[in-house]
Amino acid sequence: MSEGRIRALFLGDPQAARVVPPSGFTAQLTLFVSGAMAFLAVFALALSLASGRLATRWAEELARSATLRINAPADQRAAQTEAALTILRQTPGVARARALSVEEQTALLAPWFGSDLALDDLPVPQLIEVIEGEPGYDAAGMRLRLAAEVPGAVLDDHTRWRRPLVDAATSLRRLGWVSVLLIGGATAAMITLAANAALSANAQVIEVLRLVGARDRYIAQAFVRRFTLRALIGASVGVAFGLAGVLLLPEASDEGGFLTGLGFQGGSWLLPLLIPVMGALVAFVATWAAAHRTLKGLI
Amino acid sequence: MIELENVGYSYGGGELLSDVSVQLVAGSFYFLTGPSGAGKTTLMKLCYGALQPTTGRVKAFDGDLRDLDRDQMAMLRRRIGVVHQDCRFLDHLPVADNIALPLTVSGRDMAQENANLEELMQWVGLSARAHALPPQLSGGERQRAALARAVIMSPDVILADEPTGNVDWEMSQRLLQLLIELNKMGKTVLIASHDLALIRAAKSQVQARVLRISDGRLHLAGADL
Numbered sequence: 001m002s003e004g005r006i007r008a009l010f011l012g013d014p015q016a017a018r019v020v021p022p023s024g025f026t027a028q029l030t031l032f033v034s035g036a037m038a039f040l041a042v043f044a045l046a047l048s049l050a051s052g053r054l055a056t057r058w059a060e061e062l063a064r065s066a067t068l069r070i071n072a073p074a075d076q077r078a079a080q081t082e083a084a085l086t087i088l089r090q091t092p093g094v095a096r097a098r099a100l101s102v103e104e105q106t107a108l109l110a111p112w113f114g115s116d117l118a119l120d121d122l123p124v125p126q127l128i129e130v131i132e133g134e135p136g137y138d139a140a141g142m143r144l145r146l147a148a149e150v151p152g153a154v155l156d157d158h159t160r161w162r163r164p165l166v167d168a169a170t171s172l173r174r175l176g177w178v179s180v181l182l183i184g185g186a187t188a189a190m191i192t193l194a195a196n197a198a199l200s201a202n203a204q205v206i207e208v209l210r211l212v213g214a215r216d217r218y219i220a221q222a223f224v225r226r227f228t229l230r231a232l233i234g235a236s237v238g239v240a241f242g243l244a245g246v247l248l249l250p251e252a253s254d255e256g257g258f259l260t261g262l263g264f265q266g267g268s269w270l271l272p273l274l275i276p277v278m279g280a281l282v283a284f285v286a287t288w289a290a291a292h293r294t295l296k297g298l299i
Numbered sequence: 300m301i302e303l304e305n306v307g308y309s310y311g312g313g314e315l316l317s318d319v320s321v322q323l324v325a326g327s328f329y330f331l332t333g334p335s336g337a338g339k340t341t342l343m344k345l346c347y348g349a350l351q352p353t354t355g356r357v358k359a360f361d362g363d364l365r366d367l368d369r370d371q372m373a374m375l376r377r378r379i380g381v382v383h384q385d386c387r388f389l390d391h392l393p394v395a396d397n398i399a400l401p402l403t404v405s406g407r408d409m410a411q412e413n414a415n416l417e418e419l420m421q422w423v424g425l426s427a428r429a430h431a432l433p434p435q436l437s438g439g440e441r442q443r444a445a446l447a448r449a450v451i452m453s454p455d456v457i458l459a460d461e462p463t464g465n466v467d468w469e470m471s472q473r474l475l476q477l478l479i480e481l482n483k484m485g486k487t488v489l490i491a492s493h494d495l496a497l498i499r500a501a502k503s504q505v506q507a508r509v510l511r512i513s514d515g516r517l518h519l520a521g522a523d524l
Contacts, residue, residue: 021391208387213377214404
C-alpha cells in the first residue's frame with residue numbers, strides 16, 4: 001500500500017468515517033481489548049527488560065568471582081590456606097584473593113545453623129574469595145598447581161550454578177518478548193473479530209455504499225480509520241495505567257531479590273510509548289485485512 | 300447503452316430468467332412489467348452488476364460487465380442511478396447527506412456541490428426536510444429522496460424498481476412526472492412496475508416501450524397496454 005493511501009486512510013475524507021454508524025459494542029470491545037492488552041504488554045516488556053538486566057548482571061558478577069575451598073584437617077588448615085593465598089597472588093589474572101574471616105563464614109552458615117554457631121566445633125572448610133582480573137586467570141592451570149601444592153584445595157569458579165541462573169534469566173527475558181508478541185497476536189485476533197462483527201452489523205450500509213458507487217478502498221477506510229483510532233486511544237490509556245503500575249512496584253533491593261526491580265531504567269522508559277503505536281498498527285492491518293476479505297465476498 | 304444478450308439467471312435450482320435479450324437505447328423510456336416474482340428486480344440488478352448472469356452477457360456503455368474489476372464496477376454504478384423499492388438509506392445520516400452520498404463516495408468537493416444539492420432537493424420538494432432522518436420521512440418523501448440520490452451524479456441511465464409501490468396515486472403521478480422530466484433531459488429511464496394504470500398514464504405523456512416478463516422470458520408488450 002502506498003504512503004499516500006495510508007495517509008488517506010488516516011487523514012482522508014472525514015465524511016467516510018461518518019457513513020458507518022458510530023455506536024455499537026465493537027467500539028467498546030476494541031477500546032477495552034486495546035487498553036487491557038497494552039497494560040499487559042507494559043508488564044511483559046518490564047519483565048523482559050528486567051530479566052535481561054539480571055542475566056547480564058549475574059553473568060558479569062559471577063564471572064568475576066570464584067571460591068577456593070580448603071578441606072584440610074584443622075591443624076593443617078592455616079598452612080594450606082596460606083599456601084593457597086600465595087599461589088593465588090602469584091597467578092596472573094587474579095585481581096585479589098582473601099580468606100573469609102570466621103565471622104563471615106559464620107554469617108554464611110547462619111541461615112541454616114543460627115547465628116550463635118561455634119565454627120570451631122564443626123569441620124567447616126576455610127573459604128577463600130577470588131576476584132578475577134582482566135583478562136581472567138587460567139582455571140585449569142590453577143587447579144593443577146593447587147592439586148600439586150595444596151591437596152585440600154578445591155576451586156569453584158561458580159560455573160556449575162552460574163550457568164543455570166543466567167540461563168533462567170535469559171529464558172525469562174525470552175518469555176517476556178514472547179509474551180509481548182502473543183499479546184500483539186491476541187490483540188490482532190480480537191480486533192479482527194470486532195472488525196468482522198462491525199462489518200457484519202453494517203452489511204446493509206456497505207451494500208448501500210457499493211450501490212451508489214463507493215470503491216472498496218473508501219468503504220474499508222471508514223472502518224480502518226475508526227478501529228485504528230480506537231486501538232490507539234485504548235492502548236494509550238492502557239499504557240498510562242501500566243506505567244503507573246510499574247512505578248508503584250518496589251524498587252530493586254537485595255532483600256527483595258529477584259522479585260524487585262521489575263521496571264524500566266533510563267531510556268527504556270520510552271519503550272512503552274511504542275506500544276500504542278504498535279497497537280494502532282496491528283489494528284490497522286487487522287481491520288484492513290478483515291474489510292478486504294468481507295468486501296471481496298460481495299459482488 | 301445497456302444490453303442484455305441471451306441472459307439467463309438461475310437461483311436455488313430454478314431458472315428465473317431465460318434467454319433474455321434487450322437493448323436499452325440512449326434517451327428512451329421503458330417500463331418493465333410482469334407479475335410479482337417474475338424477475339423484474341433480478342433483471343434490474345443484472346443491469347447494474349449487482350447480480351451476475353448464469354448464462355449470456357450484460358454490456359453497459361459498450362463494456363462487458365464480466366470484464367470489469369471492482370473499481371471499474373464502482374465507476375459504472377456512478378453512471379447508473381438506481382431507485383430501490385425499499386429506498387435503502389443510511390438511517391443515521393440526514394436526508395441531505397443520503398442524497399449527497401454518491402457525491403461523497405466519489406470524492407467530489409461538497410462545497411462546490413452544495414448549490415446543485417439544494418437545487419435538486421428543491422426539484423423533488425424536500426428542501427424543508429433536508430435535516431430529517433430517513434425514518435422520519437413519509438413513503439412519498441422517501442421515494443423522492445431515493446430518486447434525488449439516484450440522479451445527483453447526473454447518470455446516463457436511471458433504473459427505478461417499483462418507485463411508486465408504497466405511495467398513493469397522487470404521489471405516484473408526481474414521481475412519474477419527475478422521471479418523465481429526466482427522460483426529457485436525455486436520460487434513459489427504465490421503470491419496473493406492475494401498476495398498469497401508471498404505465499397507461501405515462502404512455503399518454505411520453506413515448507414509452509413496455510417490456511413484460513413472464514415465464515422467465517422477456518416480451519415487448521402489445522397495444523393492450
